[in-house]
Amino acid sequence: MQVTTFPSRTADLFTQGLELQPGSALLRFGAARSRPAERISWCGDGAVAWLDEPRGHLWSVGEPAAAAGLTLRAAHQLPGRIRGFTGPRGVDALLGRHLAVADPVAWAFRWTLDEPPRHPAEERVSELGEAHHGRLLAFLGAHSPSHSTGPGSSNVSLWAGIQGAGGRLVACGALSALPDSGAPLMASVATDAALRGQGLGAALTSWLTRYAVRRYGLCTLWQLADNTPADRLYTRLGYRNEDPCVAARIGTP
Structure with missing residues (x-):
């Protein structure tokens, strides 16, 4: 989980073009391109992350190991301020080797134009x-x-x-x-x-x-990964299902 770029309040989440890749719709639709001055964000090789500071929730997209590395760095640099995260599927298992990860839930971030x-x-x-x-x-x-x-x-x-x-x-x-x-x-x-x-x-x-x-x-929504009736409905309505995510809390070891 090596990270190549140090975090910055002005880190540009869009320089890698990740928002154009499958599995990164959360970045494409969920992060403002205007780079709000108050946003704390991280960029690494193959992943980006940004903090929803009022909730203490870190969002990330990209390659799971790189996203896990950014989440771990954020937790170490902002101790006590990262209380939960949402990232690509598999991030929870990787982070669990280093942090106390609790209550992981598999989601799909779905969207339609x-x-x-x-x-x-x-x-x-x-x-x-x-x-x-x-x-x-x-x-x-x-x-x-x-x-x-x-x-x-x-x-x-x-x-x-x-x-x-x-x-x-x-x-x-x-x-x-x-x-x-x-x-x-x-x-x-x-x-x-x-x-x-x-x-x-x-x-x-x-x-x-x-x-x-x-x-x-556009319209977006979150769907629990194991909700089969919802999956059928959203697919019928034209919602794309290309963005598997996992959300979890970061607990006290």
């Missing part, structure tokens, strides 16, 4: 404003307790939902943003547990994807 085929139930989807936040919070708590984004989150640009009889919420989802670039990220898509399998989640996901592509030119 194209509008999906129209779902017949998309006409039931509508935007949800601030007046719906209480209902959204209750719905997510009941049907998706581990949701990543909640109503009122500052990085959410849009909530959308499907309502049933009497205005009862039966599905919802949000467009959030990747932390460095601000690119649209679909998040917290949930369906009433009693109504799953009826296409409500597919309609909502299709609607949100179409909205993001029309407004921003």
Whole structure:
């Protein structure tokens, strides 16, 4: 895990052209090219990494051994400030030889630049404003307790939902943003547990994807690697699946 370039607040993440290579969409869409002055980033031979400082989370792309080397260097140079990481699949095992890596989870970072085929139930989807936040919070708590984004989150640009009889919420989802670039990220898509399998989640996901592509030119999302139904749905909607990642916490040895 040899690193050839020392870290710098102004390290240019795009000099190696990694963003053009398969498996590096997280860099292409997730890191701002404008090189924000406050961004702390690292460049190595075959990998780059950048820090989401408020969360203490390090993002990396590239060759797994090189990405692991950058993550290890960051953890040593900023002790206590790197509390977790997301990187190419295999980084967790390499880092585990040197750091206390806890709770690794395999993900796929997926993306599309194209509008999906129209779902017949998309006409039931509508935007949800601030007046719906209480209902959204209750719905997510009941049907998706581990949701990543909640109503009122500052990085959410849009909530959308499907309502049933009497205005009862039966599905919802949000467009959030990747932390460095601000690119649209679909998040917290949930369906009433009693109504799953009826296409409500597919309609909502299709609607949100179409909205993001029309407004921003792309849409991204995170998918758990072993979620087969989600994999089928996102593939049908045109999301690319070329970016296997792993996320984990860095614990105390």
